[in-house]
Amino acid sequence: MKTSKVIVVGLTLLTSSAAEIINGTNTAIPKDLNGSNFTYQWPVNLYRFSSQRQDVEMAFMDVRPTNVSNGKVAVLLHGKNFCGATWNATANVLARVGYRVILPDQIGFCKSTKPEGYQFSLQQLATNTYGLLRELGVSNATIIGHSMGGMLATRYSLMYPSNISATVLVNPIGLEDWKAKGEPYQNIDVTYITESASNYTTIRAYEQPTYYVNTWQPEYDVWVNMLSNIYAGSKGRIFAYNQALTTDMVITQPVVYEFPLLKTKTLLMIGDKDNTAIGKQWAPPEVRAILGNYSVLGKEVAKMIPNATLIEFEDLGHAPQIQEPARFHDALLGWLNKG
Numbered sequence: 001m002k003t004s005k006v007i008v009v010g011l012t013l014l015t016s017s018a019a020e021i022i023n024g025t026n027t028a029i030p031k032d033l034n035g036s037n038f039t040y041q042w043p044v045n046l047y048r049f050s051s052q053r054q055d056v057e058m059a060f061m062d063v064r065p066t067n068v069s070n071g072k073v074a075v076l077l078h079g080k081n082f083c084g085a086t087w088n089a090t091a092n093v094l095a096r097v098g099y100r101v102i103l104p105d106q107i108g109f110c111k112s113t114k115p116e117g118y119q120f121s122l123q124q125l126a127t128n129t130y131g132l133l134r135e136l137g138v139s140n141a142t143i144i145g146h147s148m149g150g151m152l153a154t155r156y157s158l159m160y161p162s163n164i165s166a167t168v169l170v171n172p173i174g175l176e177d178w179k180a181k182g183e184p185y186q187n188i189d190v191t192y193i194t195e196s197a198s199n200y201t202t203i204r205a206y207e208q209p210t211y212y213v214n215t216w217q218p219e220y221d222v223w224v225n226m227l228s229n230i231y232a233g234s235k236g237r238i239f240a241y242n243q244a245l246t247t248d249m250v251i252t253q254p255v256v257y258e259f260p261l262l263k264t265k266t267l268l269m270i271g272d273k274d275n276t277a278i279g280k281q282w283a284p285p286e287v288r289a290i291l292g293n294y295s296v297l298g299k300e301v302a303k304m305i306p307n308a309t310l311i312e313f314e315d316l317g318h319a320p321q322i323q324e325p326a327r328f329h330d331a332l333l334g335w336l337n338k339g
Contacts, residue, residue: 032233032234033059033111034057034059034110034111034112034113034114035114035230035234035236035238035239036083036110036111036226036229037229038083038085038110038226038229040084040085040111041061041085042062042063043061044061045059045060045061045062046058046059047060047131047132047135049128049131051115051124051128052115052118052119052124054113054116054117054118056107056112056113057113058104058106058107058112058113058128059084059104059105059110059111059112060084060102060103060104060105061085061091061101061103062100062101062102062103063095063101063102063103065095065098065099066095066096067096068098069100070098072098072100072141072142072165073099073100073102073140073141074099074100074101074102074141074142074143075101075104075129075141075142075143075144076090076091076101076102076103076144076145076146076149077104077144077146077152077156078104078106078109078110078146078147078148078149079146079147079149079173080147080148080173080243080246080247080250080278081147081203081206081207082146082147082149082223082227083105083109083111083226083227084104084105084110085103085110086226087103089325089329090144090321090325090329090332091103093329093332093333102132102138102141104129104132106125106128106152107125108239108243108245109242110230114235114238114239114242115238115242116238118242118245120242120245120246120248120249121249121253122152122155122249122253122255125152125155126152126155126159127159129152129156130156130159130160130163139163140164141163141164141165142164142168142336143156143164143167144167144332145167145168145169145170145172146170146171146319146321147170147171147173147276147319148172148246149170150170150171150172150173150174151173151174151250151255153167153169153172154167154172154174154255154259154262155255157262157263158255161264164264165264166264166265166266166267167262167264167265167266168266168267168269168332168335169266169268169269170269170321171271171274171276171317171318171319171320172255172268173250173277173278174250174255175256175297175298175301176254176277176297177254178251178254178277178279178280178283178291179251179252179254180254181287181290181291182284182286182287182290183251183277183279183280183287183291184282185251186279186282188244188247188248189244191244191247191248192240192241194244195240195241195243195247196237196240198227198228198240199231200224200225200228203224203228204220204224207224207318209275210275210317210318211274211317211319211322211323212317212322213271213273213315213316213317213323215323219322220322223322247278247279250278251278251279256301256304259301259304260306262305262307262308263306263307266305266307266308267308267309268302268308268310268311269311269328269331269332270294270295270297270298270311270312271294271312271313271317271319271323272294272295272298272312272313272314272316273295273314273315273316273317274294274316274317275291275292275293275294275317276294277291280292295314298310298312311331313327313328
C-alpha cells in the first residue's frame, strides 16, 4: 500500500510518476483533471493516498494569508452540487484577515478521483479530509461546511473534536430525516438515470427556486457551468454514478440525531427561504409539503446543539454565501472574531 503524499500540482501537468512535490509555476494547469476543466483561482494541489484498495487523489487549494497570519486555519467543505472553488469569495475574505484556508474537493467530486466501486459515507469523506490535514501538518482548524459539506462538517466534528476550534454549518442538509418523514427510498440505478441527464438547463431549474429564491444573477451561471461541464466531461459517466451514490449517502445517513453530541463551538447560518430536501421530488405531495422548511429547522437544530449560535438570513436561500456574500461574510467574521 502506498504511503500518503501531498503532491503540489500547481500549474503543471501531472505525470504517472508524480510522487513528489512539484512546483509548476511556469506551465499550464491541466486542461482536464479527473474530468473537470474548470479553472480554479489558486494552484491545484493533490493529496494522493490509498482508500478502499484504490489509489486515489484528492484535489485541494491551499490559500495562504494575504497579509499577516493570525495562526489559524479554516477548512471549507463544499456541498453536493458545488466544488471547493465555489468557496472562492469566502476564502479571499478569510485570507485577508489572516487565515490559512484549505479548500478540498472530496473524492468523487470536481477535480478529485471519480472512483469505481467506492462506498461513499460521511465517515469515509471525513477520514479522507482528516488524512489530508494531517499530511499538511494541520492539527487544529475551523471547519466550515455548506449543504452536504455541513453534514460532513458535523460528522468530522463528531469524529475529531480535539482537532477543531469551531464548526460553522451553512444551510446544511441533514437537519431532518427525510425517510423518517415519509420520503420513499429510490433505487440507486434509478437515481443514476436522473443524474446522467443533468445539464445546464436541469441544474439551473433545480437551483433557482432553492438556492437563490427565484432570482438569478449572471454570476450564478459560473457555478452551474462548472458543474454541468463535469457531467459532460471525460469522467461524466462515473461522475453521474458517484452522484447517485452520494445522493443515497445523504438520504440514508442523517446527522440530525447526533447534533446533541457536538462538543465544539458551533455557528449555524441559515437562509430561511431554503427548501432543500434531497429526494423530495419523488415523494408524495403531502410528504413533499413538509420537507425542507429551513425557517423552522434552523431554530430546532440550534436548540439541539449544546454550544450553538444561530444566524438567520430571512430573505436568502440555500447558498447565502453566494447570494449575498457581503452580508454573509460580515456575519461570519463577526462570530469568528468573538472567539
